[in-house]
Amino acid sequence: MGSSGYEPKNKAVKWFEDQLPILGLIHGTLGAGYKAPRNLNYWWNFGSLAGFMLVVQIITGIILVMHYTPHVDMAFRAVEHIMRDVNYGWLLRYTHSNGASMFFVIVYIHILRGMYFGSYKSPREVLWFLGLVIYLLMMATGFMGYVLPWGQMSFWGATVITNLFGAFDFYDGMGESILHLLWGGFSVDNPTLQRFFSLHYLLPFVIVGVVILHIWALHLPGSNNPLGIDAKGPGDKIPFHPYYVAKDAFGLSFFIVIFAVFIFYLPNIMGHPDNYIEANPMVTPSHIVPEWYYLPFYTILKAVPDKLLGVVAMFGSILIFFVLPWLDGSKIRSAKFRPTTAFFFWLFLANTIFLGYLGTKLPDEIMINMGGGIDALTLGRISSVFYFAYFIVIVPMVSRFETTKPVPTSIAQAVLDAKKGA
Amino acid sequence: MIKNISLMVMIVMGGVSFANASGDSAYTLKKHEWPHDGPFGMFDKAALQRGLQVYKEVCSGCHSLDMVAFRELTALGYSTDEVKAFAGEYEFAAGLDDDGEEKFRKGLPQDYFPAPFASEEEARDSNNGALPPDFSLLGKSREHLSMFTPWNSIYGEDYIVGILTTYHEEAPHGVELAEGMYFNETFVGNQIAMAAPLFEDSVEYADGTSASVEQMAKDVATFMYWAAEPKMEARKKMGLKVIIFMSILTIMLYFVNKSVWKNVKNGKEFD
Numbered sequence: 001m002g003s004s005g006y007e008p009k010n011k012a013v014k015w016f017e018d019q020l021p022i023l024g025l026i027h028g029t030l031g032a033g034y035k036a037p038r039n040l041n042y043w044w045n046f047g048s049l050a051g052f053m054l055v056v057q058i059i060t061g062i063i064l065v066m067h068y069t070p071h072v073d074m075a076f077r078a079v080e081h082i083m084r085d086v087n088y089g090w091l092l093r094y095t096h097s098n099g100a101s102m103f104f105v106i107v108y109i110h111i112l113r114g115m116y117f118g119s120y121k122s123p124r125e126v127l128w129f130l131g132l133v134i135y136l137l138m139m140a141t142g143f144m145g146y147v148l149p150w151g152q153m154s155f156w157g158a159t160v161i162t163n164l165f166g167a168f169d170f171y172d173g174m175g176e177s178i179l180h181l182l183w184g185g186f187s188v189d190n191p192t193l194q195r196f197f198s199l200h201y202l203l204p205f206v207i208v209g210v211v212i213l214h215i216w217a218l219h220l221p222g223s224n225n226p227l228g229i230d231a232k233g234p235g236d237k238i239p240f241h242p243y244y245v246a247k248d249a250f251g252l253s254f255f256i257v258i259f260a261v262f263i264f265y266l267p268n269i270m271g272h273p274d275n276y277i278e279a280n281p282m283v284t285p286s287h288i289v290p291e292w293y294y295l296p297f298y299t300i301l302k303a304v305p306d307k308l309l310g311v312v313a314m315f316g317s318i319l320i321f322f323v324l325p326w327l328d329g330s331k332i333r334s335a336k337f338r339p340t341t342a343f344f345f346w347l348f349l350a351n352t353i354f355l356g357y358l359g360t361k362l363p364d365e366i367m368i369n370m371g372g373g374i375d376a377l378t379l380g381r382i383s384s385v386f387y388f389a390y391f392i393v394i395v396p397m398v399s400r401f402e403t404t405k406p407v408p409t410s411i412a413q414a415v416l417d418a419k420k421g422a
Numbered sequence: 423m424i425k426n427i428s429l430m431v432m433i434v435m436g437g438v439s440f441a442n443a444s445g446d447s448a449y450t451l452k453k454h455e456w457p458h459d460g461p462f463g464m465f466d467k468a469a470l471q472r473g474l475q476v477y478k479e480v481c482s483g484c485h486s487l488d489m490v491a492f493r494e495l496t497a498l499g500y501s502t503d504e505v506k507a508f509a510g511e512y513e514f515a516a517g518l519d520d521d522g523e524e525k526f527r528k529g530l531p532q533d534y535f536p537a538p539f540a541s542e543e544e545a546r547d548s549n550n551g552a553l554p555p556d557f558s559l560l561g562k563s564r565e566h567l568s569m570f571t572p573w574n575s576i577y578g579e580d581y582i583v584g585i586l587t588t589y590h591e592e593a594p595h596g597v598e599l600a601e602g603m604y605f606n607e608t609f610v611g612n613q614i615a616m617a618a619p620l621f622e623d624s625v626e627y628a629d630g631t632s633a634s635v636e637q638m639a640k641d642v643a644t645f646m647y648w649a650a651e652p653k654m655e656a657r658k659k660m661g662l663k664v665i666i667f668m669s670i671l672t673i674m675l676y677f678v679n680k681s682v683w684k685n686v687k688n689g690k691e692f693d
Binding site: 035038077080083084090091094234235237238239242243246247249250253254256257260261263264265266267268269270273274276277286412416419 | 558562660661662664665691
């Protein structure tokens with residue numbers, strides 16, 4: 001953002017621009033005025049994809065609200081009314097429900113890309129924080145959105161997750177007070193549904209605000225790049241438009257094909273079948289699981305025997321990302337030149353996926369038939385320990401002591417060298 | 423080298439053989455091929471009509487179908503006049519007349535299938551304490567879809583056929599049934615409160631199909647899946663158009679992108 005050398009030729013446009021320089025702002029943010037490193041790979045498409053998904057969720061969400069009723073006696077039926085009676089209601093709802101999953105897939109890849117190429121490192125720590133704030137807001141929004149259809153998993157998921165906050169029982173009655181405030185009563189009931197509905201409508205717009213800050217903070221230092229070195233000379237950068245506009249458009253179009261496969265052919269695969277049963281406080285499902293995007297953290301929660309410590313570990317497993325810029329002491333950003341870091345990054349990713357897989361299992365389920373049998377709880381504990389060890393031990397040690405590969409002097413040089421090699 | 427090791431670790435982790443989650447049941451659910459399977463599969467309208475007949479003549483004595491309106495039955499291949507006639511066979515309360523007596527009227531296409539019981543209490547009272555579930559969403563709420571191991575998926579239609587066709591006349595040796603319960607291979611815990619509902623020729627099909635238990639089970643499962651996902655055909659048809667359109671656009675944008683980047687790839691610099 002900021003002045004970008006935008007000079008309108010049309011007199012009327014110039015008159016307008018002099019009084020409100022918004023076209024220059026757009027030109028400098030998403031147009032030719034923003035100069036981006038010339039070597040961004042396809043992992044850099046996921047930022048604009050996430051922005052696209054936010055818009056899709058807001059538009060489909062606003063239309064869904066026109067047909068939905070946030071009341072415990074009517075919500076479940078209202079969703080089915082959308083599915084059966086509203087013109088293209090099924091399309092809106094499947095787009096919105098699968099869109100939530102797609103949004104998380106994209107944001108996870110976006111975060112992992114930042115981790116691998118060291119985008120969180122100086123001078124982009126605040127940019128990283130803002131991204132994490134967006135992610136936390138998405139978690140809250142996604143959770144509350146899942147409650148709105150008022151199915152069995154909505155109700156029991158809400159019961160389990162809100163109860164976690166009761167663990168903050170530092171003086172007599174404190175946990176209970178927190179719960180009563182969250183529920184608007186003495187259990188998950190109509191007031192809970194209504195406040196979740198209200199917040200589910202509000203938070204996406206808060207996300208929009210933080211996204212604007214996120215883009216602002218991005219444009220001061222400019223985008224990181226796969227080499228992780230600063231773009232210096234003019235040969236290192238190219239205008240965002242038309243180069244990255246064309247690349248993002250191609251990536252977006254490709255993504256929509258995949259998105260469409262889920263909407264039109266696998267619309268319920270990410271959901272839980274129990275959510276097609278209306279919420280019933282008298283019947284507990286045999287197995288309560290959250291949405292897939294929370295599963296790794298759910299496993300960490302279950303791995304700790306103490307309730308309060310479990311909740312602290314679960315929130316800590318996300319909040320620890322905030323200190324990653326300081327846990328990582330390396331002078332080099334990109335894992336391309338940090339082979340040991342790269343190795344542990346992939347191990348961390350595999351471990352986190354495994355944590356998510358364990359999240360769908362019952363704690364006493366036997367996972368590996370070896371010796372007396374190893375259950376999901378034991379594996380979850382081992383995986384959770386590794387998860388934290390990655391941040392607290394592996395990253396700080398490896399980043400300070402590993403032997404790194406030589407880093408190219410400039411982006412243009414690296415591009416040139418790659419061309420010669422090929 | 424490091425990359426290879428990390429890849430290997432991932433492969434090994436993915437390849438460790440995990441014990442089957444549902445290994446305690448001695449029975450496996452039979453899978454069927456359905457005409458409406460797959461990206462191009464559409465409902466077998468004759469099966470839907472037979473399924474409706476089974477629902478009406480057998481199931482609807484206990485099971486409601488709250489969310490389906492008569493008007494939707496045109497999707498089964500009926501004309502609007504046939505739907506009107508079908509709806510007219512039902513009677514609905516229509517308030518009170520001038521003398522304070524209850525009035526009744528014939529059903530209309532915009533009416534929903536009436537429930538067999540006035541309340542949950544009444545339904546339980548008539549069914550040995552058990553509540554017959556509403557049919558509107560059973561086709562979807564009993565599914566277990568698995569994205570990464572699709573062969574472990576349980577489809578709603580297969581489950582329904584399983585329930586209807588795997589009753590044992592007597593519980594296997596050593597199994598103690600609770601009072602008023604029946605042994606069923608498919609139902610969780612193998613004890614179900616519903617007595618076997620279908621017998622050879624329970625219905626006389628209007629289209630002359632012979633009404634074996636398996637045939638009726640498949641027909642009503644098709645009907646129930648339609649009731650749970652009535653917009654499936656519209657969804658698949660639109661999906662095909664969207665995917666073809668977006669695929670062509672993607673290919674075009676690929677070449678647009680390539681031509682836009684040509685000068686940069688050739689080393690063009692900007693100041």
